[in-house]
Amino acid sequence: MTSNNFPSGIDRRIFVSGLALLPALSSTVLSTLVQAQTAPGALASWNDGPAKQAILDFVRATTEQGSPKFVPLEDRIATFDQDGTLWVEHPIYSQVVYCLDRVPAVVEKNPKLRSVEPFKTVLSGNREAIAKLSLHDLEKILFATLTGMSVDDFEAEANKWLTSAKDGRWKRSYTELIYQPMLEVMQYLRGNGFKTYIVTGGGQDFVRVYSQQVYGVPPEQVVGTAAGTKFGYRKDGAPFLTKEPKLLLNDDNAGKPEGIHLMIGRRPYAAFGNSTGDRQMLEYTGAGNGARLMMLVLHDDAKREYAYGPAQGLPDTKVGTFTQALYDEAKKKGWPVISMKNDWKRIFAFEQTA
Amino acid sequence: MTSNNFPSGIDRRIFVSGLALLPALSSTVLSTLVQAQTAPGALASWNDGPAKQAILDFVRATTEQGSPKFVPLEDRIATFDQDGTLWVEHPIYSQVVYCLDRVPAVVEKNPKLRSVEPFKTVLSGNREAIAKLSLHDLEKILFATLTGMSVDDFEAEANKWLTSAKDGRWKRSYTELIYQPMLEVMQYLRGNGFKTYIVTGGGQDFVRVYSQQVYGVPPEQVVGTAAGTKFGYRKDGAPFLTKEPKLLLNDDNAGKPEGIHLMIGRRPYAAFGNSTGDRQMLEYTGAGNGARLMMLVLHDDAKREYAYGPAQGLPDTKVGTFTQALYDEAKKKGWPVISMKNDWKRIFAFEQTA
Numbered sequence: 221m222t223s224n225n226f227p228s229g230i231d232r233r234i235f236v237s238g239l240a241l242l243p244a245l246s247s248t249v250l251s252t253l254v255q256a257q258t259a260p261g262a263l264a265s266w267n268d269g270p271a272k273q274a275i276l277d278f279v280r281a282t283t284e285q286g287s288p289k290f291v292p293l294e295d296r297i298a299t300f301d302q303d304g305t306l307w308v309e310h311p312i313y314s315q316v317v318y319c320l321d322r323v324p325a326v327v328e329k330n331p332k333l334r335s336v337e338p339f340k341t342v343l344s345g346n347r348e349a350i351a352k353l354s355l356h357d358l359e360k361i362l363f364a365t366l367t368g369m370s371v372d373d374f375e376a377e378a379n380k381w382l383t384s385a386k387d388g389r390w391k392r393s394y395t396e397l398i399y400q401p402m403l404e405v406m407q408y409l410r411g412n413g414f415k416t417y418i419v420t421g422g423g424q425d426f427v428r429v430y431s432q433q434v435y436g437v438p439p440e441q442v443v444g445t446a447a448g449t450k451f452g453y454r455k456d457g458a459p460f461l462t463k464e465p466k467l468l469l470n471d472d473n474a475g476k477p478e479g480i481h482l483m484i485g486r487r488p489y490a491a492f493g494n495s496t497g498d499r500q501m502l503e504y505t506g507a508g509n510g511a512r513l514m515m516l517v518l519h520d521d522a523k524r525e526y527a528y529g530p531a532q533g534l535p536d537t538k539v540g541t542f543t544q545a546l547y548d549e550a551k552k553k554g555w556p557v558i559s560m561k562n563d564w565k566r567i568f569a570f571e572q573t574a
Numbered sequence: 575m576t577s578n579n580f581p582s583g584i585d586r587r588i589f590v591s592g593l594a595l596l597p598a599l600s601s602t603v604l605s606t607l608v609q610a611q612t613a614p615g616a617l618a619s620w621n622d623g624p625a626k627q628a629i630l631d632f633v634r635a636t637t638e639q640g641s642p643k644f645v646p647l648e649d650r651i652a653t654f655d656q657d658g659t660l661w662v663e664h665p666i667y668s669q670v671v672y673c674l675d676r677v678p679a680v681v682e683k684n685p686k687l688r689s690v691e692p693f694k695t696v697l698s699g700n701r702e703a704i705a706k707l708s709l710h711d712l713e714k715i716l717f718a719t720l721t722g723m724s725v726d727d728f729e730a731e732a733n734k735w736l737t738s739a740k741d742g743r744w745k746r747s748y749t750e751l752i753y754q755p756m757l758e759v760m761q762y763l764r765g766n767g768f769k770t771y772i773v774t775g776g777g778q779d780f781v782r783v784y785s786q787q788v789y790g791v792p793p794e795q796v797v798g799t800a801a802g803t804k805f806g807y808r809k810d811g812a813p814f815l816t817k818e819p820k821l822l823l824n825d826d827n828a829g830k831p832e833g834i835h836l837m838i839g840r841r842p843y844a845a846f847g848n849s850t851g852d853r854q855m856l857e858y859t860g861a862g863n864g865a866r867l868m869m870l871v872l873h874d875d876a877k878r879e880y881a882y883g884p885a886q887g888l889p890d891t892k893v894g895t896f897t898q899a900l901y902d903e904a905k906k907k908g909w910p911v912i913s914m915k916n917d918w919k920r921i922f923a924f925e926q927t928a
Binding site for chain 1: 812829839
């Protein structure tokens with residue numbers, strides 16, 4: 221799923237040598253080893269333009285030795301929203317599809333739910349009725365399908381679904397519907413010493429199932445909406461954790477900087493989003509000193525993906541809302557807005573390169 | 575504060591090259607680059623014996639190419655309790671001293687508290703009365719002194735205290751009272767590709783202030799008892815986070831594996847503790863497949879540090895309780911117990927080497 225944009229050869233390996241494993245070396249020494257990497261092929265799916273330039277300028281300013289805005293290696297943190305920023309969120313969040321797909325199995329275990337709303341509607345298969353379920357109904361479905369099992373059982377179930385489920389439009393796995401240009405940004409930042417985090421309104425445990433394989437982001441670098449777990453023992457004495465229907469972190473809107481503080485403990489230098497749910501994360505990132513990069517993905521490409529806003533007169537589809545007010549704030553604060561139509565040569569890895 | 579036990583020279587740096595920064599290289603390739611490091615000088619403050627041998631054996635089993643219990647680089651997670659495992663916890667947790675020291679400043683801001691318990695007792699300076707405060711009183715003091723300010727103000731205050739406060743017995747900074755042998759275990763594990771985490775019942779934000787400098791552990795690798803924060807805006811529009819008196823994670827006992835799942839998302843391969851508060855973390859670690867290392871520090875050295883249990887007939891001092899039941903469980907399950915008296919050549923870095 222990931223693609224390798226680094227130049228081959230041992231020299232690069234020596235260059236960025238042993239950063240995570242040599243805590244005894246001073247960060248100054250390490251920083252000199254990691255200079256801005258403008259490898260040929262970096263950001264290959266990006267058209268030249270202000271968005272690509274903003275990324276290159278930020279990396280140069282924060283990593284080049286002698287730069288007045290140089291950032292020590294250990295402070296290089298970048299956060300990425302997932303839905304609509306790293307992968308497709310239309311017409312419905314993939315994790316919601318997972319939960320809806322899980323309803324029959326949940327009802328089989330607990331038959332009383334068969335005649336109870338909202339489960340009855342989901343089982344009817346009536347797409348229009350399902351689309352009209354309230355947020356409150358959706359929450360009931362999420363808790364019923366995402367909690368009440370061991371964390372190991374959940375991981376196995378989610379894994380199984382991810383390898384078999386296909387989206388309706390491209391007929392591909394959901395994990396193939398990630399944006400190749402954003403994957404390249406993550407790789408480019410990591411190649412320059414940044415730790416990349418996913419900070420998502422989606423379920424933390426869900427995204428952790430595939431984050432390493434799909435994005436190269438280890439589970440511990442996924443911050444998401446999280447329910448509590450409960451430690452207990454099986455009959456044979458083996459300890460295990462059960463997912464509880466108790467919300468610990470609602471990682472959206474103001475919950476994003478709160479989640480970043482809880483899970484990372486410091487302010488990012490770069491943050492990427494695409495909707496009002498990411499506003500506070502970008503504001504919090506931008507409130508730090510020195511060079512900070514805040515970017516928003518605008519879905520303005522109905523042909524290759526989807527077009528929605530309502531910023532810039534694009535249709536308001538209620539999923540991943542990018543308001544005109546957020547657009548205006550971005551312009552006012554100098555946050556580059558990424559036009560999928562104009563800034564990206566290709567959107568998915570499976571497309572032929574232009 | 576940290577000492578460098580690695581052999582010098584570029585060869586080692588090449589060996590463990592670029593692990594964090596080259597996600598595009600397969601883990602198999604990377605794993606072959608990181609073989610068990612038995613550098614001369616590793617674990618220098620340990621006497622030869624079963625405890626030291628258990629650490630060496632575990633690292634060999636999990637990192638040597640071809641070992642049936644080889645663990646891929648990205649799965650190498652080790653967790654360490656702090657109080658009593660990494661630094662002195664007697665006669666009173668350092669963070670509690672911090673909170674008591676903060677009481678006058680809190681009362682100055684809110685004079686009504688002056689005549690209210692438990693603040694009145696703390697202000698009296700009567701040590702015996704303070705030592706008798708109930709857990710409930712202590713909680714009131716913790717919430718009053720650790721919440722209600724911005725995360726930046728808290729960090730500045732804690733930093734200031736840490737650089738000036740001295741313990742009563744050694745007359746040294748609390749951050750000097752870390753156990754040199756345990757620091758060497760952390761360095762040795764990191765040198766072999768393990769990510770080291772602190773998993774503490776202490777305050778997450780407190781420990782994060784000094785974790786990098788003292789232990790070489792970055793803030794995001796500190797899991798601790800955590801209160802929520804609240805995102806808001808200052809009068810000038812700048813966003814900031816306020817520490818709220820709302821407990822999110824009580825990271826002790828069963829809360830330790832629960833916190834590990836929340837913050838790391840996978841089971842550790844090694845876990846170190848010293849009291850009943852660490853029992854569930856060690857059990858959870860031990861329930862995984864393959865080679866797992868669970869170790870407990872027994873404080874049996876009244877001369878060089880302190881002696882308390884009540885395991886093995888040592889006095890029960892109520893701080894960092896190591897019960898006989900926990901000792902028996904360790905023996906039954908094969909968890910090596912570290913005798914500070916017998917296994918450690920020296921306890922603190924400031925001691926002369928034997």
